[in-house]
Amino acid sequence: MVDVQRDFLPGGALGVKDGDAVVPVLNRYITRFVAHGLPVVFTRDWHPPEHCSFHAQGGPWPPHCVAGTTGAAFAPGLMLPAHAEIVSKAATAIADAYSGFDHTGLAERLRARGVRRVFIGGLATDYCVQSTTRDGLAAGFSVFVLDDAIRAVEVQPGDGARAVAAMLAAGARLIVSDELEDAPA
Structure with a gap:
């Protein structure tokens, strides 16, 4: 589950429609x-107040998902199973990270658990979902993008569709919840 945080919800600092x-x-x-005893991982932006991606430091974004703030909290109503893993990314002021695999050790931990396939949904399609998908593929996982559980920022019209096309071209597969049982090994 990629970055399903309050600041990325409508009305948030960087709200996704x-x-x-x-x-x-x-x-x-x-x-x-x-129910199937499978691991569930949540990524989150966990920025310091002076993060390099913020406008004040010359970055492209308004301040968002500052560690420990309400905006960085997971979305209201999002289920957080007791044994879920939470991966914090972009947690230092000098380095940005769109991918849940970027300097987090996630790929190694998944491999240690015998994971071969990852299923990715969340926010936003054209940034963190796309980056996490590409890095998951580069790490050797089969990647399924949960098409019914992603939304795009759309800084430019069509960014979401272009991101989906790029993920497919890189080797990801789109899936919706009804197809989950049929996903190939």
Whole structure:
């Protein structure tokens, strides 16, 4: 589950249109994974107040997901299973990270658990979902993007569709919850 945080929801510091619509869909996926004893991982932006991606430091974004603030909290209603892993990224002032795999050790921890396939949903399609997908593929995982559980920022119209096309071209597969049981090994 990629960056389903308050600041990325409508009305947040960097709100994604209809971003809150992914919460009930992700909850269905989470319920299914927990019922099968599968690992569930949540990534989050966890920025210091002077993060390099913020406008004041010359970055492209307004301040968002500052560690420990309400904006950095997970979305209201998002299920957080007791044994879920939380991966904090971009937690230093001098380095940005869009991917949940970027300097987090996530790939190694997943491999140690015998994980071969990852299923990615969350916010935002055209940034952190796309980067996490590409890095998951580069790490050797089969990657399924949860098409019914992603939304795009759309800084430029069509960014979301271009991101989906790029993920598919890189080798990811799109899936919706009804198809989950049929996902190939």
